[in-house]
Amino acid sequence: MFESAELGHAIDKHIFETQVPVLREALLEAQYELKQQARFPVLILINGVEGAGKGETVKLLHEWMDPRLIQVSTFDWPTDEELARPPAWRYWRQLPPKGRMGIFFGNWYSQMLHNRVEGNIDNTELDQLIDRSMVMEQMLCDEGALIFKFWFHLSKRQMNARLKELKDDPLHSWRISPLDWKQSKIYDRFVRHGARVVQRSSRDFAPWYVIEGVDHYYRSLSVGRILLDGLQAALKTQQRRVPQPHTAPLVSSLNQKRLLDSLNLTQSLEKSLYNQLLAAEQARLASLMRDKRMKKHALVAAFEGNDAAGKGSAIRRVAAALDPRQYRIVPIGAPTDEERAQPYLWRFWRHIPPLGRFSIFDRSWYGRVLVERVEELIDPADWLRAYSEINDFEESLTRSGVVLLKFWLAIDQDTQYQRFKKREEIPFKRFKITEDDWRNREKWDAYIDAVEDMVERTSTDKVPWILVEANDKRFARVKVLRALNDALEKAFEKD
Amino acid sequence: MFESAELGHAIDKHIFETQVPVLREALLEAQYELKQQARFPVLILINGVEGAGKGETVKLLHEWMDPRLIQVSTFDWPTDEELARPPAWRYWRQLPPKGRMGIFFGNWYSQMLHNRVEGNIDNTELDQLIDRSMVMEQMLCDEGALIFKFWFHLSKRQMNARLKELKDDPLHSWRISPLDWKQSKIYDRFVRHGARVVQRSSRDFAPWYVIEGVDHYYRSLSVGRILLDGLQAALKTQQRRVPQPHTAPLVSSLNQKRLLDSLNLTQSLEKSLYNQLLAAEQARLASLMRDKRMKKHALVAAFEGNDAAGKGSAIRRVAAALDPRQYRIVPIGAPTDEERAQPYLWRFWRHIPPLGRFSIFDRSWYGRVLVERVEELIDPADWLRAYSEINDFEESLTRSGVVLLKFWLAIDQDTQYQRFKKREEIPFKRFKITEDDWRNREKWDAYIDAVEDMVERTSTDKVPWILVEANDKRFARVKVLRALNDALEKAFEKD
Incomplete structure (x- = not known):
């Protein structure tokens, strides 16, 4: 050599x-x-x-x-x-x-x-x-x-x-x-x-x-x-060297049988049972986060889902279980100019929690293969390679003891329509509904394609997608909390 | 209570x-x-x-x-x-x-x-x-x-x-x-x-x-x-609460005898003596930065001066003495949007070096009372209060063992004109001269007023302004290096 x-x-x-x-x-x-x-x-x-x-x-x-x-x-x-x-x-x-x-x-x-x-x-x-x-x-x-x-x-x-x-x-x-x-x-x-x-x-x-x-x-x-x-x-070279993507279409686009269609969105929880289950899962999460073994782990949860699927309210139920000193919620919107000057994963790396702590991403790195793909903000080559980059990113987290979960909160179009309307009516919720939301809704099918591809290509053994039936918010919240708890327990058992 | x-x-x-x-x-x-x-x-x-x-x-x-x-x-x-x-x-x-x-x-x-x-x-x-x-x-x-x-x-x-x-x-x-x-x-x-x-x-x-x-x-x-x-x-309150500034004019504006005028800009160094002195001061700085006592201090130097006064080349002579692992040069230009969302000192705090290290600011927090004042980018109340804020900021650094120096590199208008012309002629220097530079030049007097006020109000016992006669670049570089060395030695002696 x-x-x-x-x-x-x-x-x-x-x-x-x-x-x-x-x-x-x-x-x-x-x-x-x-x-x-x-x-x-x-x-x-x-x-x-x-x-x-x-x-x-x-x-x-x-x-x-x-x-x-x-x-x-x-x-x-x-x-x-x-x-x-x-x-x-x-x-x-x-x-x-x-x-x-x-x-x-x-x-x-x-x-x-x-x-x-x-x-x-x-x-x-x-x-x-x-x-x-x-x-x-x-x-x-x-x-x-x-x-x-x-x-x-x-x-x-x-x-x-x-x-x-x-x-x-x-x-x-x-x-x-x-x-x-x-x-x-x-x-x-x-x-x-x-x-x-x-x-x-x-x-x-x-x-x-x-x-x-x-x-x-x-x-x-x-x-x-x-x-x-x-x-x-x-x-x-005026043009950035864009790697040549594989030209074959993604598999799921051809597949008539869709994962999201297979979800039973009618699942729901009756209020008193919900209150009971929620309290139990919140207490469980509180105790797990206080467990000594948590010192060897960090917890990261990425929340994605249809607009108005209840990400925010699910996150609030998770947060409510915890001491605010233990977690940080990272809302992902438009990148700052410092973030734009870096590779796209940089803005997520900067919020990776230290051991013992919990970062909750409200939207996440999956924006790359969802909104950036559908809105054509980036070259197809860029989102096509993002699947494996994201898998690598997540693997480098889990390899270091990070317990990582990703949730897709799924609702149907009717439910979304009703929630949008309701948001327009409630004064303090009007901030949560914009023209963009209505526009995105028109691209429902394109988003579904993107979600199917995303799940297919980034549901890994270690970090599978957790699809959450969210037409009933109560059902969704309990499912999210339970998944977090199960994942922490599983990680602790392995130690 | x-x-x-x-x-x-x-x-x-x-x-x-x-x-x-x-x-x-x-x-x-x-x-x-x-x-x-x-x-x-x-x-x-x-x-x-x-x-x-x-x-x-x-x-x-x-x-x-x-x-x-x-x-x-x-x-x-x-x-x-x-x-x-x-x-x-x-x-x-x-x-x-x-x-x-x-x-x-x-x-x-x-x-x-x-x-x-x-x-x-x-x-x-x-x-x-x-x-x-x-x-x-x-x-x-x-x-x-x-x-x-x-x-x-x-x-x-x-x-x-x-x-x-x-x-x-x-x-x-x-x-x-x-x-x-x-x-x-x-x-x-x-x-x-x-x-x-x-x-x-x-x-x-x-x-x-x-x-x-x-x-x-x-x-x-x-x-x-x-x-x-x-x-x-x-x-x-649509308007931010702007503190009422003292309405009396700054003293130096009335003062005919100006500090900058008192500088003897004809001071110069002959080349072979310069080479000798420069090498000696660089070796001295190298050895001081390697001194064990440096572990209890950090070094911060802020470089200000007329355009084309030779800040960059002085900084290079300082850097040349050192292992690049010891220092970081922080060029101050327009703030990023993350910086604009914070108090103006935030962008400088984020670059304060840890013990043992050296941050060199190419332009600095004094932009507040120089360019931002002269170009009327901020309310007079804001730059008027900046003097004491800056003094407090610097005191909180020196109190913790930071050795802090601030240099004003002064040239006269003729020298500046010649250097601008020369920059336009040399290909790789053309990046260093812009329309803005010529425009600023027309505001020479307003800048001098601002500098006089700045020096008068922020030259403190612990962190005095070091005015550097910079018509002769060789003279300026040696003066800068010597000041750095003297300050470090003084700090070490007190330990």
């Missing part, structure tokens, strides 16, 4: 000095163009052998370019806020917005390599982590991100020489941490596993660039040129 | 039940109106004696209103990210945006009371903390926030009865934490210091409401009505 990066690549100081001004100017130009277009972010991952010039290169990039448009993130020890959430959370919160460059100095690759070198994980687990990173990077690229992955390399001999040289130079000694020295001893393991990582995670959309680190001029010029070429090409 | 809240206020269940539906409807109506206007946030502080119904009331408010528009924040143990920053940071990051309600369950008052009751601080220190809270609340109100402060009270006898009653009811026992019980023993101290706090921090703009907590109906209805009255009044 790294053979060609141990040949002693070097270039002449003179060549370096004549080329740098031109390169610098072009990089600055590209950087400002990036900012003005604000179409995509640039993510630069820095990895490799200690002493190979990682820090120096990042520093140099800051000197060559406008450092105000670059943000460097380091990921050494996670903070306690990060430890309380799925591992990917800390990366999501540092993603550069469109138009900016982010340098991840220390990242998922350093993390997995560190764990492999220390023997905390084996090769199978390493491969799993690599696969997950590929999924993450693929998604980022599909969302427009331009990713550069640099591996700075040195042969063992080169590294030892380099570390000694740095040590002897008092002006540079502050650059070396004790950890750097430790690397020297574990060089072999580090490079062996590093090769595995680099090989398996080099893809067309996010390739690795292996840079021999021994010669400052060669190293710096190589990185600068790779960046420039990549940037310029991406800036020229 | 609390006598009238120990009288045993109670209301009839029947009255409660007839009034609640009306109250609820009106609260919902007000809440949606708040959301639609999106003119101001509502902040509700919950304090008082344990067992007096704080949690229950918050829960009830969630049931009565739309919980999706309320966000509850608790402030028990600070996270490590919070501990690494000034104490106010954790409150700033949880402020509700305009149009929303935020409930601070546990807040600065609980914090100071806890410390006083535990004997960590004395009355003088308590009073200081109260004063600072007043400053903070005043600022939030001036920015439009509607603040409700509720103190839930019980007599000692009432409290003991209440705690026993809750204990005996198995359905409610999950609501009591061990901490609740501890309160019973320290009731006297808690109430004595609580009275001091409530008395000294009740102001017209943010009064305390003392609520007797013994009767559920009385308590709930009181809180609901106070909220409703306050909300309705604020929603009706």
Whole structure:
């Protein structure tokens, strides 16, 4: 893997000095163009052998370019806020917005390599982590991100020489941490596993660039040129690289037998029984949320459903069971401009609760394959790939102990009509009914198609869709609460 | 203070039940109106004696209103990210945006009371903390926030009865934490210091409401009505309550002898001396930032100056001294919509570095009294009060060990003209010159007035303005670096 990066690549100081001004100017130009277009972010991952010039290169990039448009993130020890959430959370919160460059100095690759070198994980687990990173990077690229992955390399001999040289130079000694020295001893393991990582995670959309680190001029010029070429090409491509979707229609659109039609919407609960069941399920939820085992979990519930299906009132019954300190309700409307400058899952990641807490999403990431699909707000390619992206997202939550539920509250068209009318009549409910609602209603069939596809493609073993018959609100509320309780209990039993 | 809240206020269940539906409807109506206007946030502080119904009331408010528009924040143990920053940071990051309600369950008052009751601080220190809270609340109100402060009270006898009653009811026992019980023993101290706090921090703009907590109906209805009255009044007042500014003109406008005129802009550095001094100061900064004592400090530098005064290039020379992992450059441009939904200092608070790190602001909070004043983007009352708000903000940083510097890079009009012309000629610099820059130039005198006022009113003992003669960029860069180093050294010596 790294053979060609141990040949002693070097270039002449003179060549370096004549080329740098031109390169610098072009990089600055590209950087400002990036900012003005604000179409995509640039993510630069820095990895490799200690002493190979990682820090120096990042520093140099800051000197060559406008450092105000670059943000460097380091990921050494996670903070306690990060430890309380799925591992990917800390990366999501540092993603550069469109138009900016982010340098991840220390990242998922350093993390997995560190764990492999220390023997905390084996090769199978390493491969799993690599696969997950590929999924993450693929998604980022599909969302427009331009990713550069640099591996700075040195042969063992080169590294030892380099570390000694740095040590002897008092002006540079502050650059070396004790950890750097430790690397020297574990060089072999580090490079062996590093090769595995680099090989398996080099893809067309996010390739690795292996840079021999021994010669400052060669190293710096190589990185600068790779960046420039990549940037310029991406800036020229006016159209974002939209992945080609599979052209065959979705299965459910052809299927006459519809899942939603199979629901028995006449199910209902008589009032006194409802009061009894509701109180019991609320008490159960309160006690489960107070259970010690809740400390190892977080709870996330996504509420979707037809307009006026009773999402809000179901959420209120869930909330009523709890201490308001335990949960947060996240209403999903139009994204803010900070959210629009990020991949679409970013706005949901930022609300993932820490361990012990509960986030209730009133509408959710499924907007991507519902309203954004039906209203044609995005390219079909974007919502077509969203199904698997969402499955990956949910898997990365559940893998970390998040108990995740998603509810589809289903009503029929008559019930919706009656509720809309009623809302128009009740003064404090008039805020809940808009022209949009009536318009959406006309697209009933298109929405049903979207829902069928959504359920078919995102009902997974771990996070199945819970279809809630909601013509009778009482029935729906009890079903929702019971599902939450059952899921928590099941999770606790497994601990 | 609390006598009238120990009288045993109670209301009839029947009255409660007839009034609640009306109250609820009106609260919902007000809440949606708040959301639609999106003119101001509502902040509700919950304090008082344990067992007096704080949690229950918050829960009830969630049931009565739309919980999706309320966000509850608790402030028990600070996270490590919070501990690494000034104490106010954790409150700033949880402020509700305009149009929303935020409930601070546990807040600065609980914090100071806890410390006083535990004997960590004395009355003088308590009073200081109260004063600072007043400053903070005043600022939030001036920015439009509607603040409700509720103190839930019980007599000692009432409290003991209440705690026993809750204990005996198995359905409610999950609501009591061990901490609740501890309160019973320290009731006297808690109430004595609580009275001091409530008395000294009740102001017209943010009064305390003392609520007797013994009767559920009385308590709930009181809180609901106070909220409703306050909300309705604020929603009706179409105009934000703008504080009346002092009508006398600012002193410096009358002063013929100007500070900026007194600068000797001809100061310069010859190139080889510059190279030598720059390298020395950069090495000094690098070593200071690596000093162990840096762990007790954070560094913040705000760069302001005439257009084309060389802020960017000075910042680059500072950055070049450092490992990019140590600092972050925060360019301040137009606020995002999330930033516009908050008090104007919010966008700066979010970038306050943790201990050991360095935030470089390229333009800063002084935009309030510079561009926003000169371009008449805000009411004079707003920039007039900004001087003291900024002084308070900076003091709350320095008090926590933040080493804070602010630079004004000054050039004369000729120099600016030449630099503008040059920028237009150099391809990669053309991004740095816009029509706006030429327009601003025509307002040179108005900007100078604003700068003079700014320096006069915000040059404090702890954070004086550092005026940098910047006609010669070399001179300016060395002066900036040296000032940073001197400030760090001074801070370290005091440790």
